[in-house]
Amino acid sequence: MTAVIVSVLLMIILSMLRVNVVLSILLAALSAGLISGLSILDSTNMLISGMSGQAETALSIVLLGIFAVMIKYSGITGILVTKLLKFMKGKRGGILLTIAGISCFSQNLVPVHIAFIPILIPPLLHLFDSMKIDRRGVATALTFGLKAPYIMIPAGYGLMFHQIIATEMKTNGMKIAVSQLPLALFIPGLGMIAGLLIAVFITYRKEKVTSTTEEVESPIVTSEISVTAENISFNKQHVVTLMAIILALIIQVVTHSLALGALAGIILMFAGRVVPILKGDEIVDDGMKMMGAIAFVMLIAAGYATILKETGAITELVTLTNGFIGDSKPLAAFTILMVGLLVTMGIGSSFGTIPILASVYVPLCLAVGFSPLATASLIGTASALGDAGSPASDSTIGPTMGLNADGKHNHIWDTCVPTFMHYNIPLFIFGMIAALVL
Incomplete structure (x- = not known):
């Protein structure tokens, strides 16, 4: 049995037994190396060397955490929370769909990815509790917006995703225009929409009281930003805060660096005296407390991915599946999607999975007789599978870092398991349908 299967299953089992996610990924990574013949x-050395692959992401996450704490300190989030409370009180489904919509904008219209979550979500936690909103529903709404747009919409991260698929397919012997990718991935995208609607209007429709037994002091969620505050006025500090947010956004878009954008916003807020210089140590400490663990998860996940790639474990898994497929289209589609699910669950990156799958499965699709549209649908869906539900994916880590700001949200059971059920299952089914009808 290949190292990918064993190590991914080990990671999933440990995580579901509530072993800390850092330890779960670390033990899975080391087991993959040992199974592959490494000492x-x-x-350990390969894991450590591979961690540099996510160094920029980890730095970005920490700086975004500090930036989020500074934005909270300005008080502007209190205005947002108060407005949302007045507009949406009693409309649980409406607020979940609104959050999903805002999350979608972060991938295409304003491509900041997970950067908005620590700014928007923690101040809303009191609102969720007062409305008895199931936070698992919020997690599924956020993950939908972090994932569905890059599958379906050819803009921002979606354009990048489509371009990678088209390039890798061409490299491996099958041409397809980037403009055809939205059509190829439309049916799988419908599966994600179905998953979101089921989560919002069926699974998490009922009221749920969030347990307070694990409540901890949070740098974001405090009584000073209670959503019941009435006399919040817009002031100079809020203007500077908005300028910092816009500056951070512009720099992120121009330089494609979340770290530079967040750093620019931090500097402007200090320069504009939104946050006193003497408060710097406290702000940085609070940001590190909120985001440091998440950043470290991303680093270890990168090391894990390096072990799987460098030892040939993924190539072994892919090669193993080719032997029993034959010329059966349904069996080929099922196998490609299942391997994609396993690989992406392990490395936590749908974008990074595309080249791995395309190198072997594009020739297989040619041999079996799949059309370019069907092949693109299979490769795109297979690489996206597992992004939701993976403990190492930013599509799950992002929602958790916002929803667990008060210590009441579990990464595995409240984010990974719900998002896996609501998105990977329909993606798999709709991906199979797309492959067989296109």
């Missing part, structure tokens, strides 16, 4: 020392 424990070589596995």
Whole structure:
């Protein structure tokens, strides 16, 4: 049995047993190295060397956490929360769909990815509790917006996703225009929409009282930003805060660097005296407390992905599946999607999975007789599968970092399991349908 299967299953089992996600991924990564024939020392060294692959992402996450704490300190989030409370009180489904819509904008219209979550979500936690909104529903709404747009919409991260698919297919012997990718991925995208609607209007429709037994002091969620505050006025500090947010956004878009954007926003807020210089240590500490663990998860996940790639474990898994497919289109589609699910669950990156799958499965699709549209649908869906539900994916880590700001949200059971059920299952089914009808 290949190292990918064993290590991914180990990670999932440990995570579901509530073993800390950092330890779960670390043990899974080391087990993959050992199964592949490496010594424990070589596995550790390869893990550490591979962690540099997510160094920029980890730095970005920490700086975004500090930036989010500064934005909270300005008080502008209190205005947002108060407005939302007045507009949506009693409309649980409406607020979940609104959050999903805002999350969608972060991938295409304003491509900041997870950067908005620590700014928007923590101040709303009191609102969710007062409305008895199931936070698992919020997690599914956020993950939908982080994932569905890049599958279906050819703009922002979606354009990048489509371009990678088209390029890798061409490299491996099958041409398809980037303009055809939205059509190829439309049916799988419908599966995600179905998953969102089921989550919002069926699974998490009922009221749920969030337990307070694990409540901890949070740098974001405090009584000073209670959503019941009535006399919040817009002031100079809020103007500077908005300028900092816009500056951070512009720099992110121009330089494609979340870290530079967040740093620019932090500097402007200090320069504009929104946050006193003497408060700097406290602000940085609070940002680190909120985001440091998440940043470290991303680093270890990168090391895990390096072990799987460098030892040939993924190539072994892909090669193993080719032997029993034959010329059966349904069996080929099922196998490609299942392997994509396993690989992406392990490395947590749909974008990084595309080249791995395309190198072997595009020739297979040619041999079996799949059309370019069907092949693009399979490769795109297979790479996206597992992005929701993976403990190492930013599509799950992002929602958790916002929803767990007060210590009441579990990464595995409240984010990964719900998003896996509501998105991977329909994606798999609709991906199969797309492959067989296109």
